[in-house]
Amino acid sequence: MQVELNGAPTELPDNASLTDLINQMDLAGKRIAIEVNEEIIPRSQHTSYMLTAGDKVEVVHAIGGG
Known part of the structure; x- marks a missing residue:
């Protein structure tokens, strides 16, 4: 199936x-x-949350700094 990941089409099982x-x-x-x-x-739902074709997914990395 295809989802949109951070603005780009991405193929997933x-x-x-x-x-x-x-x-x-x-x-x-x-x-x-x-x-x-x-x-x-929430992180507690990552295992149970099932993606569907056409979902728009944004993944943001936490970056430390000063």
């Missing part, structure tokens, strides 16, 4: 969860926030 997407992006264990269709999805 059917029935992909947010955790699947995170693993595909090599972001497991990183400090990130994910928004799907303009709704922030």
